[in-house]
Amino acid sequence: MNRQSLRLRLGLFGGLAILGTLALSLIGLALLFDRHVERVAVADLEARSYSVAAMIELTGPETAGFRRAPVDPLYEQPFSGHYWQLELGPEVRRSRSLWDVTLPRIGPSLPSGSERVLDLAGPRDAPLLAFETWLTVGTGPSATEVRIVVATDRAALRAAREGFIRDLLPYSLVLGAVLSFAFWTQLTLGIRPLTAVSKRVSALRAGHIARMGGELPAEVMPLAREIDTLLTDRDEELMRARNRAADLAHGLKTPLQALLGDAAQLRDQGEAGLADSIDVIAASMQGLVDRELRRARIQSDRMLQTANLKTITEGVVNVLRRTPTGSALDWDLAIPADLTLRIDPDDLAEAMGAIAENAARHAVSRVTVRAAADQGQATISLSDDGPGAPADSMEKLMSRGFRLDEREGGEGFGLAIVAEIVAAAGGSVAFANGGPGLTVSLTLPRAAGIPAVEPQGDSFARQRASSNKA
Template sequence: MLNRLSLRLRLVFAGLASVGLALVAAFIGLSLLFERHVERRVAEEITLHLNQVIAGLGKDGSGTLDVLRALVDPRFERPLSGLYWQVASDGGVRRSRSLWDATLALPASPGPAPRQTTIIGPGGAPLLLVLREVVTERRLGAQKVVAAVAIDRSDITRATADFRRDLLPYLALLALLLLAASAAQIAIGLRPLTDLRLRIARIRNGASHRLGSDFPKEVQPLTSEVDALLQSREEQLRKARERAADLAHRLKTPLQALAGDVLRLRQAGQDQAADDIEGLIATMRRLVDHEMARARIADRDRRARTDPTRVMRDVVSVLRRTPRGETLDWTIEAPNDLRVDMDADDLAELIGVLTENAARYARLSVRLALRRADGEAAIDIEDDGPGVPADKLANVLKRGERLDTSSDGAGLGLSIASSLAEAAGGALSLQNRLSGGLRVSLRLPLSPPLDG
């Protein structure tokens, strides 16, 4: 199922996944970065409070170490406000009014440098704590004191949540920009494949024979292999046609020898045997001509783009100069905008056979008409001759059947013409006209536009 999915859809899904993952990572990363930034700023703020607490250390009237200088922030005086200080010494623990009757659980051995950590405070609220161990002045007894200031982390959490809400619209806009950029990237990246499709269509239409080498290096190996395949196929077809031609040439000598035997049989008075052999010779010649014509059509493989109007005019121009053609009235009705998938020489031979046949049986006129019919090119060749007996009309196009058995005829014959039309993807049909004469209708596939 995945292998049948188009490249464009694959790239779209990959783009959506990558953009989604990138935006999720950006959301998480920016949120953590903002949280750390806010935490750092808050830590700097409470470090200032910690320095004020240490600077305000002194002894009260009873000689107990305490913070004698009042801190500026009023939250230290409001119970459970979320901002607290605490000083622990050998003489006991002093704390801000905001702690009420609670005590902060300070880590042991904080060290002389400010240390930042998280603890659980009153009511189970997480607190950001900055503490430091200092030695008081001699006038204060040169004793070790652990001073700490803590703030409720809910403010940091709330600021981070606000930042995330503000970030979402910008991430949505960024997602749209990234998707638009991804769509443009897909369109640009797949453009060589579109060009490849158009060039293959040109090869199929006969406008070109190779894909060429001006492709990106990722596509170039594919186009090189296709061109090599086309060349190999042409070579194989050429050799096959040559073998067919050699076979036909080799058959001529035995057929000529048989023709000589026919003559000797007639001279010997054995006319029946001569007629039988002569019939076999004619059949073999028709079969050879038939297969040679099909091989020639197969070799070209509908890779041509031919103007049937020009071919019809060329054929009629030649036939008008024949003794029979000079006596006939020729009519051509054809537009100039139709192209068919057939080699020009093959089409000329096919139309020539049908037109010669019409001229042979016509009394006064022959008409050729080209039209578009059901997505195909229809070529009608009409004469005003006697037509074909109704009981023979269905068998005329069968192999070995001929309209006029009294004449040797020339060209391919109607049965071979029908095979050639089928090999080119078309069809041949016969119909007697109501006004007299025969209409031969040749249907051929139209060539699509050169742009594919």
């Protein structure tokens, strides 16, 4: 998956958040369980301290002694983890479980009636949870200080906590899996509207729609409006460029006509050579103006149009068959009748006319046109049986003004304009020597779901007529 994928990043951060939340929850629950168990243990120790305190009995009006300790299996087994210690003045009595260990004092004596929870070191340095109580037996100068300590080994508390965590862990894993699935479902449903944006952009690129439009999630509408504004600005700029080219053409039309008129007067005056030179220059200028007009006509909104390749190609070949070079050639066409391309029909006619005319000019006896469709594209190959092109000239064939044969007419703009038309339609051009002859391959996008339209006029025929007139 792409590292820049929004789904991947949101999924990664969401997964980390779920994992962190579960970890914190597990730690928090363990702490809460610890506190609860400790409170229960302290309450039990407090209750047992009352039983230990009952071992004290008054032996006189102001004196006290020890009763016989009750038998409790918890406190009879040495190092059992349950201990008590009773201090009556200097006398100390301990549970049998302490064996010969005395629980230490922490700090000075406390006032009578004081209670506190302590952490003590017990037998074998085992950590103990202890409940300490301070009492006073008797009154006056003969009052005796009493300290009662009841303790339990913390190992039992740790074991309870570990058991709780072991029992909780599977449920946490199941909860994590459920949360991850729910998050992934939410993420998938949440970003699904973005696929609508992707489809709109694909439709824009395919020429099915002219603008992004509305009916998109509110969060992406600003992006859609910016794209539409950008497209509008681009189309307006292209329209302005087209209008400027048209103004230039109209501005040059009258001077060119005047120049041709002067050439006619010179021819009448016997200056045929000078008149012919002016005619050639004027025709060249007119050709450049026409080509610039055709190039300016290539704009974004024309991508919504489609053209049938076979119809356009047959029209081009019919025009060339009426020319001296084309009439002597055998034209072999193999194009599917239903192959429709996403390109303006006039642009396709001009592109096919340029490469077909170039092939006719260099072919010896045959020109072959083949077309094949593959998924969303079509490949058109036009081959001649002429001498081909030098290998070092292949990259220059689409350069403006480049001509392989300087002796022939033309300005060297035909293939460059073909490249511009094909690029504007989202395709590509390639050249290769077919042995013999040159093969020109055009790759153009196919039209999907858009009815093909016929050109408003035979663009290539008009181009040929204009060139012949010039």
